[in-house]
Amino acid sequence: MIRIYDFKEGIDKDIYMKISSRTKLDNKEVNGVVEGIIKNIRENGDTALFDYTYKFDGVDINSSSIKVTKEEIDDAYKKTDENFVSAVRKAIKNITEFHEKQKQNTWIDFKDGIIYGQKIRPLEKVGIYVPGGTAAYPSSVLMNGIPAKVAGVEKIIMVTPPNKNGINPYVLVAANEAGIDEIYKAGGAQAVAALAFGTESVPKVDKIVGPGNIYVAVAKRALYGYVDIDMVAGPSEVLIIADDSANPRYVAADLLAQSEHDVMASAVLVTTSYELAEKVDKEIERQTWYLERKEIIKKSIENYGEIIVVKDIEEAFNIANALAPEHLELDIRNPFEMLGKVKNAGAVFLGENSPEPLGDYMAGPNHVLPTSGTARFFSPLAVEDFIKKMSVLYYDEGSLKEVSSDIIRLAESEGLTAHANSIKIRFT
Amino acid sequence: MIRIYDFKEGIDKDIYMKISSRTKLDNKEVNGVVEGIIKNIRENGDTALFDYTYKFDGVDINSSSIKVTKEEIDDAYKKTDENFVSAVRKAIKNITEFHEKQKQNTWIDFKDGIIYGQKIRPLEKVGIYVPGGTAAYPSSVLMNGIPAKVAGVEKIIMVTPPNKNGINPYVLVAANEAGIDEIYKAGGAQAVAALAFGTESVPKVDKIVGPGNIYVAVAKRALYGYVDIDMVAGPSEVLIIADDSANPRYVAADLLAQSEHDVMASAVLVTTSYELAEKVDKEIERQTWYLERKEIIKKSIENYGEIIVVKDIEEAFNIANALAPEHLELDIRNPFEMLGKVKNAGAVFLGENSPEPLGDYMAGPNHVLPTSGTARFFSPLAVEDFIKKMSVLYYDEGSLKEVSSDIIRLAESEGLTAHANSIKIRFT
Structure with missing residues (x-):
């Protein structure tokens, strides 16, 4: 399935262009629709919000039912099992511990007659967008909510589109465990606009984070400046650098984990071993057949899956640095010694027991990472995304x-x- | 000239809306022009860039004259005097010293069987836009260039539109003193696009910073994602909180310094003293007549100048926090004790001997600050704007x-x- 290149002549520009140009927000039709929604929400607040929720989500919401109640949260706990809750709590503990290390302090420097420094304050209110349907990920609630919590944000507000059965119980439990302060049943561009301007029911926030479909992404981008936003996330991607010591079963499984996200996801292996390339190719075929999301996987591998064989490890890092992947796995003998060669990547996973799903759910580092080559200049979501600084000066x-x-x-x-x-x- | 309100009933929403809504990037005509320019530069590189430079700047540039030479820089030194150079050097020393304190280190935490942390790297290449004409500010070169330098950026590239006489010598000297690596004679949306995609002459960069006109701002916003950009700067603003201990001559002078920037600039005094308000009003009239830019000043004071008298200092801070001004001066008896009340501001200037121009040029903190109320969520330009982080994980x-x-x-x-x-x- 994956094409094997014997690739010894430098970085293939076509692969670079293909993978880095997957993100497109230039859909004129979507822009027009979103513009209309933003205007309507800004002018008509709740009325417009409830209309859209009925129109797009098919749910009849009003000012007394839009906010998730304690009863609804209790009910969500009943629908999820204890093991899920305990896994969420372990994840929260690890994610909190990692993000605590990112905290920065206000500093002031005193000289004779001169005082200056930087005062740090958390943002007051933050909105987190959580998609509905199959993309309702509890882990995404944790990864967006916890850095805001650690930063000391006073009020964290979640919005998520409702369906006839309410809201995904896993998402509600994760939100409650992570200490999200308020949850509103609203989705799409209308929820983003409601957070940006405030409505009678939904509070106005200072920043909006979290993934969403094209309408959500376009709305966030259009409202940037009225509020702050996080990065516009493109399709997910992994690049694995492997030498002949790598286990082809693991490498294949990690490529497949990436490619199941959606048909635009990209999974690239760069290896110094032709033998490994061939084994991984076979393993991908073998493992795919038993995976639930095999149809998505096949398409994404076909579109954006690559195996590149290179002459030496130096060239492998050149390719990785040029692609600036969201996730970079180093399945090589001496990953630590090689860490200095990594110039551009969202997150680096070292050695064969640090697969990407470990970082997605449990280890602590944030899974909201720069995609589509933007790791050249963007960083993982962090506590610093939920604070602001003020200069202080006295002479x-x-x-x-x-x-x-x-x-x-x-x-x-x-x-x-x-x-x-x-x-x-x-x-x- | 300034209107005096006896304002004891909370924050005036009209003032808030007026001042916070000065920034507008929704000009359809400009958007269309910029879109065309971006496409043309992307497809035709240098050819398009030289055509636009001839069309918009009236200067005939080619691939051998676009890059500023050592001779041109030497010539600029001849056109400026020694006192200017020595002032620039003092400013560079102070700005560097302040920004050195913002540097962050890569950190790694080792537990038994688990290693994680965040690796920090400077951006590789950064582009700085410097406007031409009367808005060619050497201080802007320093404030954008030095944080990049301190961050360790490998190549800092400046672009600025040429005119028939070349480039402003003050700007060239400042750029050379600040250690800008390469300077190209290009301006407008075409220069921004050239930096984003690279042309035969102009290198592709990872981030573009620096102020510019509406075409530059729209181009930066349109290319966000291909490259990183800094904040979209709106018109400048100051809010001064003063009590009856303040010197009306100083307060008036500081308001006027702000309002000379352009007719959209905003200068607001919030004071507990009606007497001071009246004196400042008179001082503004007295000082305006002898200032060179009095026509601009009169218009900006007329449009966005305000004096608000409040019942107590608490209310003054409420108004300041609601407006989230770019510059906040505290001309009060005990500014340090009050610093904890400041929630939203770009930079805070304490006491009567810390006027805003001190920060603009000399003291060290960056003068690139969030405007139009965005200090609610944005921070001053800093070293961290020129680095990126990567998570590192091993189990x-x-x-x-x-x-x-x-x-x-x-x-x-x-x-x-x-x-x-x-x-x-x-x-x-």
Whole structure:
């Protein structure tokens, strides 16, 4: 199924273009629809929100039923088993522990006559979007909610589209365990707009995070500036670098885990071993037949699955750095020694017992990662995405006087004489 | 000139809306033009870039003249005086010192069988946009370039539109002193697109920062995702909180410094003293007449200048937090004790000898700050804007086994059986 290249002549530009250009938000039709929804929600608040929820989700919501109640949460616990709850709690413990290490402190530096620094404050209110249907992932609630919690956000508000049976109980339990403060039954561009502007029922927030379909992504992008947003997530991807020490069963299983996400997902193996490439190819075929989502897997492997054989490990890292994959697995003898070669990746998984699903659910690092080559400049979702900084500056009279002529000179070089005046007036 | 409100009934929503809604990027005509430019640059590279430079800047550039040479920089030094150079050097020293304190380290945590952490790397290439004409500010070169330099960016590339006389010598000197690696004569949306995609002459970068006109702002926003961008800067603003201890001459001068930027700039005084309000009002009139940019100042004061008298200092902070101003000056008796009341602001200036121009040019904190109320969720430009992080994760076999059943449970609750398979296959 996967094509085997004997690839010794540098990075294949076609593969790069194919994988890095999967994200497209330039759908004019979607843009138009989203624009209309945003305008309507901004002008008509709840009325518009309830109309859309009826139209798109087929559920009749009003101001007394839009907010998830304690009873609904209790009911969700009854629908999930204890093992699920205990797994969620273990995940929360690990994710919290990792993110606690990201916390930064306000700092102030005192010199004689001069004080400066940066004050840090958590965002006040944050909205988390959680998709409905088959993409309702409890792990996504944890990965978006916990960094906000650790940052000290005062109010974390979740929105998720309802269906006739209410909301996915796994999602509700995860939200409750993670300490989400309020949950509203709303989805799509209308929920994003409601969070950005506030309605009678839904509070206005400072930032909106979380994955969603094209309408949600376009709405977030359109409202960027009114609120902050997280990265626009593209289809998921993994790149595995393996040498001849790698276990082909594991490598194949990890590629398949990636490709089951959706038909746009990409799974790439770069290896120095032609023998491993052939074995992995066979294993992919063998394992695919027993996996539930085999139809999706077959398509995504066909579209964006690759095995690339390279002449040495150096070239493997060159390819990885050029693709800047969301997930990078190093299934090689000495992964730690090689870590310095990694320039661009969202998350790096070292050795054969650190498969990507370990990071998706349990280990602690965030699974919200830059996709489609954006690891060149974006970072994993983190506590710092839920804080803001303010500069703080104090000069006493003597210290200001000492730099006054330099400030005046610079201001005048820019033609900003009122700036110069603001200094001059203090010493005349 | 400034309207005096006796304002004791909470925050005036009209003022809030007026000041926070000055930023508008929804100009359909501009969007269309920029879209065309981006497409043309992407497809035709240098040819398109030179055509636009001739069309928009009236300068005939080719591949051998687009890059600023050492001779051109030497020439710029001849056109500026020594005092300017020495002021730039002092500013660079202070700005570097402040930003050095923002540096973060890669961290790794070792437990028994588990290793995780976050690896930090500077962005490889960064582009800085510097406007031409009267908005060619050397201070802007320093404030955008130095954090990138401190972060360890390998190549910092500046673009700025040329005119018939070349490039503003102050800007060239500042760029050279700040260690900008390459400077290209290109401006507008075409320069932004050239940086995003690369042309035969201009290198492709990972991030584009720096202020620009509406075409530059729209182009940056349109290319977000292909490259990272900084905040979209709106018109500048200051809010001064003053009590009866404040010097009306200083307060007026600081309001005027802000309002000279452009007719959209906003200068707001919130004070507990009606007497001060009246004196500041008179001072504004007195000082305006002798300032060079008085026509701009009059219009911006007329449009977005306000004096608000409040019943107590608590209310002053409520108004400031609601407006989330770019610059907040605390001209009050005890500014340090009050710092804890500041929730939303880009930069806070404490006491009467810390006027905003001190921060614009000399003190060290960055002058690229969130505008139009976005200090609710955005932070000043910083070293962290020029780095990226990667998660790093290692589990040994025993550690993975210990959490394997929990991972499988969570994966299955999401219907992702290939994720579960990737764990199962390692223990069967």
